[in-house]
Amino acid sequence: MGNVQGRHGNTTEAVRFWKKGLELNPKRADVYSGMGWLAMRKGECEEAILHWRKVLEIAPRMPGVHNGIARALTVLGRKEEAIEELEKDIQISPQSSLSYFLLGQEYLQQKKYEKAKRNYEMAISLQPDLPNAYYGLFTVCSRLKQRAKAREYMAIFKKLDAEDVTKEKKLLEGRSEASDDLVSMRENVAETYMYAERIYRALGQAQRTEELLKRAATLAPKNTECLMKLASFYRINERLPEALQMYKELTEIEPENGVHYRNIGILCTRLKRFADAEEAFGRVIALTPESSSGYRSLAQLYLDMDRELPKARELAERAVVLEASAANYFVLGWACDENGDRDSAISAVKRALELDPGNPKYRQVYEHIQKSN
Amino acid sequence: MSIFRKAIEVVVPAGDRYPGIDSRRRIAVAWGLLCFFSCARANEHIVLSDVTEETGITFRHTDGSSGRLYILETVSAGLALFDFDRDGDIDIYFLNGAPLRGAKSKVAPTNALYRNEGDWRFTDVTEEAGVGDTRYGLGVTVGDYDNDGHPDIYLNNYGPNVLYRNNGDGTFADVTEKTGVGNGFQVGAGACFLDMDKDGDLDLYVSNYLEFSYEKHVSSATGGYSVYASPILYPAAPDTLYRNDGDGTFTDVSKTSGVAEHVGRGMGIVSVDYDNDGDVDVFTANDVGMNFLFENDGTGRFEEVGLFTGVAYDLHGDAQGSMGVDCGDYDNDGLLDFYVTSYQGQLATLYRNLGDGVFEDATLTTGARGGTLPSVTWGTSFVDVDNDGDRDIFIACGHLLDNVELYDDTTTYRQRNILLMNTGDGKFVDVSEKSGDGMKVKLSSRGAGLDDLDNDGDIDAVILNSRSEPTILRNDTPSKGHWLQVRLRGVKTNRNGIGAHVKVIAGDLTLLDEVHSGRGYQGHYGMRLHFGLGGRDRVDRIEVRWLGGGTDIFDDVAADQLITLTEGGSRTGRR
Numbered sequence: 001m002g003n004v005q006g007r008h009g010n011t012t013e014a015v016r017f018w019k020k021g022l023e024l025n026p027k028r029a030d031v032y033s034g035m036g037w038l039a040m041r042k043g044e045c046e047e048a049i050l051h052w053r054k055v056l057e058i059a060p061r062m063p064g065v066h067n068g069i070a071r072a073l074t075v076l077g078r079k080e081e082a083i084e085e086l087e088k089d090i091q092i093s094p095q096s097s098l099s100y101f102l103l104g105q106e107y108l109q110q111k112k113y114e115k116a117k118r119n120y121e122m123a124i125s126l127q128p129d130l131p132n133a134y135y136g137l138f139t140v141c142s143r144l145k146q147r148a149k150a151r152e153y154m155a156i157f158k159k160l161d162a163e164d165v166t167k168e169k170k171l172l173e174g175r176s177e178a179s180d181d182l183v184s185m186r187e188n189v190a191e192t193y194m195y196a197e198r199i200y201r202a203l204g205q206a207q208r209t210e211e212l213l214k215r216a217a218t219l220a221p222k223n224t225e226c227l228m229k230l231a232s233f234y235r236i237n238e239r240l241p242e243a244l245q246m247y248k249e250l251t252e253i254e255p256e257n258g259v260h261y262r263n264i265g266i267l268c269t270r271l272k273r274f275a276d277a278e279e280a281f282g283r284v285i286a287l288t289p290e291s292s293s294g295y296r297s298l299a300q301l302y303l304d305m306d307r308e309l310p311k312a313r314e315l316a317e318r319a320v321v322l323e324a325s326a327a328n329y330f331v332l333g334w335a336c337d338e339n340g341d342r343d344s345a346i347s348a349v350k351r352a353l354e355l356d357p358g359n360p361k362y363r364q365v366y367e368h369i370q371k372s373n
Numbered sequence: 374m375s376i377f378r379k380a381i382e383v384v385v386p387a388g389d390r391y392p393g394i395d396s397r398r399r400i401a402v403a404w405g406l407l408c409f410f411s412c413a414r415a416n417e418h419i420v421l422s423d424v425t426e427e428t429g430i431t432f433r434h435t436d437g438s439s440g441r442l443y444i445l446e447t448v449s450a451g452l453a454l455f456d457f458d459r460d461g462d463i464d465i466y467f468l469n470g471a472p473l474r475g476a477k478s479k480v481a482p483t484n485a486l487y488r489n490e491g492d493w494r495f496t497d498v499t500e501e502a503g504v505g506d507t508r509y510g511l512g513v514t515v516g517d518y519d520n521d522g523h524p525d526i527y528l529n530n531y532g533p534n535v536l537y538r539n540n541g542d543g544t545f546a547d548v549t550e551k552t553g554v555g556n557g558f559q560v561g562a563g564a565c566f567l568d569m570d571k572d573g574d575l576d577l578y579v580s581n582y583l584e585f586s587y588e589k590h591v592s593s594a595t596g597g598y599s600v601y602a603s604p605i606l607y608p609a610a611p612d613t614l615y616r617n618d619g620d621g622t623f624t625d626v627s628k629t630s631g632v633a634e635h636v637g638r639g640m641g642i643v644s645v646d647y648d649n650d651g652d653v654d655v656f657t658a659n660d661v662g663m664n665f666l667f668e669n670d671g672t673g674r675f676e677e678v679g680l681f682t683g684v685a686y687d688l689h690g691d692a693q694g695s696m697g698v699d700c701g702d703y704d705n706d707g708l709l710d711f712y713v714t715s716y717q718g719q720l721a722t723l724y725r726n727l728g729d730g731v732f733e734d735a736t737l738t739t740g741a742r743g744g745t746l747p748s749v750t751w752g753t754s755f756v757d758v759d760n761d762g763d764r765d766i767f768i769a770c771g772h773l774l775d776n777v778e779l780y781d782d783t784t785t786y787r788q789r790n791i792l793l794m795n796t797g798d799g800k801f802v803d804v805s806e807k808s809g810d811g812m813k814v815k816l817s818s819r820g821a822g823l824d825d826l827d828n829d830g831d832i833d834a835v836i837l838n839s840r841s842e843p844t845i846l847r848n849d850t851p852s853k854g855h856w857l858q859v860r861l862r863g864v865k866t867n868r869n870g871i872g873a874h875v876k877v878i879a880g881d882l883t884l885l886d887e888v889h890s891g892r893g894y895q896g897h898y899g900m901r902l903h904f905g906l907g908g909r910d911r912v913d914r915i916e917v918r919w920l921g922g923g924t925d926i927f928d929d930v931a932a933d934q935l936i937t938l939t940e941g942g943s944r945t946g947r948r
Contacts, residue, residue, distance in 0.1 A: 075737060172593075
């Protein structure tokens with residue numbers, strides 16, 4: 001409820017709900033984190049820091065929290081402490097271009113230009129299109145009288161800044177055209193339905209859960225999280241054709257996402273639509289050729305269908321090369337067995353069992369093929 | 374969109390910062406004794422009392438709105454404080470909006486001129502003075518363009534602008550057509566008189582906000598609520614520069630001066646010799662885009678150097694929704710600094726002048742951010758409210774979205790104004806909460822003017838509030854320091870001394886100021902320079918560097934008086 005209130009700008013009410021939630025579960029670091037960001041927005045930096053310190057008591061390595069504290073400390077003019085926090089943030093999130101940039105800002109204000117420069121450069125190495133870091137470098141080089149370098153950085157900054165302005169303008173123009181912010185408003189309402197759905201799902205009220213998810217999907221037809229939830233709901237309830245339809249819609253929104261095709265393949269297999277399953281697993285391999293799951297799934301399909309057995313073995317062998325997992329070795333064992341290579345089959349299933357010794361299925365199969373050898 | 378700005382946005386309602394919401398979405402001067410003095414005074418309270426009701430001022434601002442949410446409604450308007458009748462006290466000129474398409478009005482709203490009668494009584498003399506313009510008022514400035522000794526008024530409107538020539542008998546004449554400064558039909562903003570070519574007469578810089586017409590109106594919404602569209606959705610416009618030809622007419626030199634090469638969404642402006650090279654430059658605060666700093670080559674040809682000097686963007690390289698701007702030497706290092714107000718979620722910014730043509734954003738290191746983050750900030754002034762020898766900062770606040778509370782309860786349409794007290798060591802402390810009932814008024818402020826309305830040696834304030842009555846604040850600070858007010862009278866140079874640098878030296882204290890026409894948020898005030906002197910009861914020396922003229926030195930001047938310094942060296946004082 002706190003999140004719903006917050007989403008609609010009722011932050012006072014949101015805080016009331018969050019505090020109530022904390023009474024029930026004082027270990028919700030994410031709730032304290034949200035309250036920190038809200039306080040920050042109101043310019044209440046000290047309060048924000050208090051909330052974030054609470055987060056660190058609960059979850060000392062939660063990403064972004066030290067960064068938040070550093071930003072509050074910066075606004076309060078507590079520079080040295082801010083630097084310490086940013087360094088801690090970088091230890092937790094070494095890829096945080098924002099923390100490197102902010103460290104650069106701290107050193108710039110302290111007139112430690114070389115240190116500032118190093119941090120801006122680091123930020124750029126992590127995020128080459130970060131205009132602010134180029135502005136920082138431009139400022140440092142100007143102060144160091146390195147005019148040619150300053151001009152160079154200024155040119156990049158101006159280019160990136162202009163691109164950002166164009167993007168922002170387009171975004172706003174889109175909003176004003178589409179009956180103002182109707183689209184974004186619908187998305188917000190859809191999010192609210194999805195919060196409500198969690199409550200009904202937890203209460204075991206399937207019908208209400210489905211109804212809320214369908215409403216959310218109608219309001220925000222491109223909300224992939226919602227469609228995935230619906231697909232999952234249908235799968236759990238054995239409504240496979242409806243689940244399949246959801247994954248098909250997901251592939252239209254995210255045509256490069258192999259996971260959706262894999263789910264389609266799995267569902268088609270269960271629905272005995274083998275040609276469709278074969279096509280779907282083929283798409284998984286095409287989209288994610290360095291991932292083993294497509295190869296394994298297609299091999300398994302062929303084995304299920306009892307056809308293309310040599311190809312199934314090739315696919316399973318490729319899967320094992322890409323990822324030496326228990327599941328892959330198991331399918332390889334199966335493929336070897338189906339191709340009459342019992343020794344290789346025993347060896348592969350044995351490896352699967354070594355990798356996942358508690359798996360009763362692997363043990364059962366291993367014992368069976370050893371016996372029948 | 375830059376990363377600092379994105380981060381600030383993510384902080385709030387859209388997002389992933391809320392618990393459980395998926396991340397998918399989302400200066401110090403070695404002052405010796407003065408430091409001791411200032412620091413000691415820092416604990417004393419400034420008192421600004423709300424005396425609006427007792428002034429007899431009945432003006433009420435209208436933005437001409439009809440619910441159609443035309444963007445110019447949000448930016449009206451500035452005000453001017455000046456002594457129009459030269460009777461020795463400061464009068465008030467309020468700008469007003471006008472009914473926009475769809476709005477009805479039985480009586481056309483007009484601008485209003487209030488004559489200061491003394492003792493905090495003001496009389497509406499609009500009609501008899503002939504300055505009741507009924508066009509849509511946005512910006513105003515004052516200057517004696519014809520050097521006749523009487524201050525004239527320039528109005529920067531939505532629609533044709535107006536130049537009122539002061540007839541010297543309490544009346545004004547509309548000389549727009551004759552002088553040629555109507556500026557077509559644009560959306561006006563700030564304006565200033567300046568002697569760009571140092572020829573002794575005042576030229577005119579006119580800022581233009583953006584291109585708007587009813588046909589170009591953009592509708593927008595947030596959270597399902599209709600809101601004013603972002604200015605970024607309207608084309609930016611170049612500013613206009615008029616050269617005074619010295620014969621009662623002006624020539625548009627926007628193109629030849631280099632000013633028109635740059636388009637922005639200009640708002641508040643101030644002309645200032647930022648680089649101390651003896652000519653006036655122009656700072657234009659731009660909404661949703663980089664600020665401009667036009668550097669004068671001394672002949673009236675300008676080069677835009679905002680980015681190189683470090684005032685185009687804030688510390689992080691983010692363009693702000695800049696609104697108003699003032700300049701002043703806050704750290705008494707002999708260099709004029711800038712303070713620029715901005716939109717909600719952005720800190721109003723203090724640009725410290727480093728002296729080599731470069732500024733640094735000192736907002737965070739000095740505490741000049743105050744409580745500006747959740748506010749939309751407009752009128753502003755570097756002014757020594759407590760006469761302790763350093764300049765404090767006044768900031769007028771108020772949101773432009775009149776329904777903002779419906780979808781964002783972290784802010785409000787009506788907001789308290791902000792007062793940042795200079796502690797004397799290059800730092801500021803937000804004293805708004807404990808500076809009298811006048812700082813508790815919650816309205817949606819726009820323009821603000823600060824001057825000594827009752828001639829008692831301290832600075833009072835007048836604030837124009839959108840869709841509301843103005844606020845008049847009397848400075849009742851109990852223990853004031855000594856002070857000196859300086860009025861200039863140019864002889865060879867322009868009559869008001871606009872652009873002249875005045876240095877006041879009193880013992881260990883050296884103060885610098887410059888005479889401006891047009892400052893803050895699209896307004897004008899403070900042509901009579903005010904210097905707080907703290908415990909010093911005498912001034913050792915005053916140096917006046919006249920723009921386009923020589924330097925006059927005035928030694929051994931008593932404190933606590935208004936002194937008129939005339940170019941060439943004579944002086945007259947009044948206590």
